[in-house]
Amino acid sequence: MRLVRLKLAALGAAVALAACGGGGAGDQHPQVAFTSMVSFGDSLSDVGTYKVGTIAALGGGKWTVNGPTAKNWTELIAADIMVAPPCAAETGLLPNIPGLVGAAPVTNIPGCFNYAQGSSRVSGIFAPNSATLQAAPFNQVNLGLLAVPIATQMATHLTRVGGAYSGTELVTVLGGGNDFFMNFNGVAQAAAGGAGAAGAAFIAGWSQSVQAAVSAGGAAAVGAASQAAVAGMGQAGAELAGLVKTQIIAKGAKYVVVVNLPDVSQTPFALALDAPTRSLMQTMVTTFNTQLAAGLNGAPVVFVDAYTQGHDQNANPTQYSLTNVTTPACSATSPANPLQGSSIACTSASLIAGDTSHYEFADTVHPTPYGYQLLAQFVAIQMAKAGWL
Amino acid sequence: MKTKLHWIAAALALAAGGTAHAQQAGRWIAQIGVTNIAPDVSSGDLSAPSLPGTKVDIKSDTQPSGAIIYMVTDHWAIDVPLALPFKHDIVGDGAIAGVGKLGDVKALPITLLAQYRFGAVDAKVRPYLAAGPTYAKFYHERSTGTLSALTAGSPTTLTVESKLGLTVQAGAAFVLNEHWSLDAAVAKTFLKTKTSLSTGQTIDTRLDPLSVSVAVGYRF
Numbered sequence: 349m350r351l352v353r354l355k356l357a358a359l360g361a362a363v364a365l366a367a368c369g370g371g372g373a374g375d376q377h378p379q380v381a382f383t384s385m386v387s388f389g390d391s392l393s394d395v396g397t398y399k400v401g402t403i404a405a406l407g408g409g410k411w412t413v414n415g416p417t418a419k420n421w422t423e424l425i426a427a428d429i430m431v432a433p434p435c436a437a438e439t440g441l442l443p444n445i446p447g448l449v450g451a452a453p454v455t456n457i458p459g460c461f462n463y464a465q466g467s468s469r470v471s472g473i474f475a476p477n478s479a480t481l482q483a484a485p486f487n488q489v490n491l492g493l494l495a496v497p498i499a500t501q502m503a504t505h506l507t508r509v510g511g512a513y514s515g516t517e518l519v520t521v522l523g524g525g526n527d528f529f530m531n532f533n534g535v536a537q538a539a540a541g542g543a544g545a546a547g548a549a550f551i552a553g554w555s556q557s558v559q560a561a562v563s564a565g566g567a568a569a570v571g572a573a574s575q576a577a578v579a580g581m582g583q584a585g586a587e588l589a590g591l592v593k594t595q596i597i598a599k600g601a602k603y604v605v606v607v608n609l610p611d612v613s614q615t616p617f618a619l620a621l622d623a624p625t626r627s628l629m630q631t632m633v634t635t636f637n638t639q640l641a642a643g644l645n646g647a648p649v650v651f652v653d654a655y656t657q658g659h660d661q662n663a664n665p666t667q668y669s670l671t672n673v674t675t676p677a678c679s680a681t682s683p684a685n686p687l688q689g690s691s692i693a694c695t696s697a698s699l700i701a702g703d704t705s706h707y708e709f710a711d712t713v714h715p716t717p718y719g720y721q722l723l724a725q726f727v728a729i730q731m732a733k734a735g736w737l
Numbered sequence: 738m739k740t741k742l743h744w745i746a747a748a749l750a751l752a753a754g755g756t757a758h759a760q761q762a763g764r765w766i767a768q769i770g771v772t773n774i775a776p777d778v779s780s781g782d783l784s785a786p787s788l789p790g791t792k793v794d795i796k797s798d799t800q801p802s803g804a805i806i807y808m809v810t811d812h813w814a815i816d817v818p819l820a821l822p823f824k825h826d827i828v829g830d831g832a833i834a835g836v837g838k839l840g841d842v843k844a845l846p847i848t849l850l851a852q853y854r855f856g857a858v859d860a861k862v863r864p865y866l867a868a869g870p871t872y873a874k875f876y877h878e879r880s881t882g883t884l885s886a887l888t889a890g891s892p893t894t895l896t897v898e899s900k901l902g903l904t905v906q907a908g909a910a911f912v913l914n915e916h917w918s919l920d921a922a923v924a925k926t927f928l929k930t931k932t933s934l935s936t937g938q939t940i941d942t943r944l945d946p947l948s949v950s951v952a953v954g955y956r957f
Contacts, residue, residue, distance in 0.1 A: 371935070373892035374840060374879030428886035660789070669786035721889050722786065728886035729788065732829070732836035737883045 378737045380603060382429040382518050386461040387422045388501045389522040391692075391714060393464030395423060397436045397494060398692060400451035401443075406685070408693040411466055411714040413677055413704070415696055418717040422462060422520055424724035425605075428737065429518055435460035437504070442479040442492030448686070450492055458508065461517075463501035466692060469526045470584045470591070471499040474551035476529045486547065491687070498523045498588065502595040513600040518736075521592055522607040522654075524636045525713070527584040531577035531632060532612075534562070538573035541565020549573065553580055574628055578635050585636035589643020597647060603736060605727060606644060607652040608637045614662050616676050617712035650727075650734050657726050661708065668722055669706055676711045677704035760910065760918075760956070761858040764808045768920055770952025772802035774823050774844070780830060781941035787888075792831030793839065793932075793940060798823040802950055804920075811858045816850040816867055816906075818924075818950070822877075827895075827932075829883075839884040842897050843877040846926065846948075848904050860912070867906040871926050873944075874899045884934075894935040902928030910954065918954040923947065 391411035399409025440454030534552035613629035680689030682698035775797035783791040802820035829836035852867035875897035908922025
């Protein structure tokens with residue numbers, strides 16, 4: 349009896365404390381009752397397409413510093429809107445690098461709606477380290493990324509759900525980065541000319557006349573390639589805008605977030621290059637973004653200007669609690685990462701020395717979990733302004 | 738209709754016939770009414786990590802209120818305003834204007850005013866000025882999912898520091914009769930506070946609320 353009384357007294361004290369205590373979490377539900385999240389894009393939204401074989405065994409699988417709590421922005425937004433954590437709609441990896449184990453055949457995961465895959469382009473099938481480049485005449489020895497184009501990702505989803513959205517999904521789109529890399533590769537190979545330059549032009553997606561022009565090599569080839577690269581990015585931006593309108597909005601989706609392309613010319617990948625090259629890179633990115641924004645002008649989407657936000661983060665790192673915006677956190681020489689610092693296989697076991705928890709970049713182009721958190725927070729602000737949170 | 742007229746006539750008679758000395762030394766007056774508190778917020782910026790210029794605004798609230806007034810002399814009074822706790826919504830402003838509600842907080846202002854009432858003790862209208870300290874007790878802060886999403890707190894909680902400020906007040910009592918009066922007052926409180934988030938971020942805000950009260954008073 350005495351014990352019971354003591355317990356009751358303790359309970360009473362606890363209740364009193366709870367009642368007069370400081371802040372608590374109120375209703376955390378968003379304004380919109382979302383039922384699920386559907387994501388299209390590339391490595392920046394990929395939640396584990398390649399988390400198989402050797403990559404999974406290393407503890408990798410996302411394009412960041414991998415770890416138990418490492419999330420990319422799509423996972424953070426899913427938590428914000430209180431829907432199930434996103435999972436990869438397709439998994440697999442087809443490496444032809446000796447000693448690297450992949451996963452074939454490719455597996456479809458019916459209940460998972462994050463279609464984003466590392467290296468995916470808007471519609472091109474030739475992408476950085478894609479399995480499509482292992483065949484002749486390219487004969488690449490590479491990771492064998494699936495890199496299903498965003499256009500195909502969208503079509504696959506429509507097939508899965510019977511051709512239409514229910515209207516209560518949050519749909520996210522972020523692409524263009526790999527169109528950038530393939531177009532830029534075309535420029536980088538142009539000066540040398542020959543079959544290499546022509547091949548790079550082909551896989552970038554350039555016309556036969558540009559392929560012929562670059563095979564001559566030299567300054568003229570670089571000029572033609574630069575022009576084609578900028579035009580190619582504009583085309584990709586316009587194409588992505590068209591896909592958002594015809595494959596998402598017109599199919600009944602009501603809550604669509606489109607994130608534009610962050611400035612690749614501000615990544616560690618670009619910082620190693622000369623100023624004219626970085627200037628071309630920036631023009632390629634802005635041309636993509638201009639066409640994307642123009643194509644979506646007036647469309648009912650939340651358009652997130654990650655390009656401008658990234659510039660602000662770079663200019664004012666302290667404001668964002670960033671300690672480094674130029675150096676990758678993942679070590680390029682760690683024996684724990686056989687992929688030379690690529691974030692897909694990067695974990696806390698393969699970081700550079702020191703505290704990298706507030707670095708912007710995991711590898712030469714991908715954000716750390718903290719970088720993704722900043723992106724997610726910025727996306728959340730835009731969603732809240734639209735009345736969705 | 739006739740009854741209504743009767744009542745009005747009776748009220749007028751009462752008002753006209755009100756005995757003087759309704760507000761003289763030694764009298765107690767109790768008031769009951771409503772008060773609207775409208776913060777006039779000037780917000781600092783939320784500390785890092787945040788968008789530059791992340792600010793907040795705090796919305797007004799109206800609650801039943803009252804006061805206990807003691808006439809120390811014919812002119813000087815001590816006024817203790819009372820009210821049910823106010824609940825103020827905290828919304829985004831500045832760089833995050835338009836994001837909507839970030840949370841809410843309950844506020845209980847505890848004020849002690851020294852009041853000077855002008856005019857004769859038997860005047861029908863007695864304007865007054867007052868000043869005194871206010872202790873603003875903030876409690877029961879509640880965050881929204883929006884605050885959590887914006888600050889990556891999963892969930893983020895907040896605490897608003899309770900603070901001491903200064904209140905100045907101007908008002909007037911309209912004496913109806915020996916016992917009853919109407920009262921209207923406007924008060925300004927100079928008050929600064931700091932809000933802390935569970936993410937470790939802080940934001941300073943100058944609240945400087947304007948309070949408008951109307952009340953019915955009864956003199957004992």
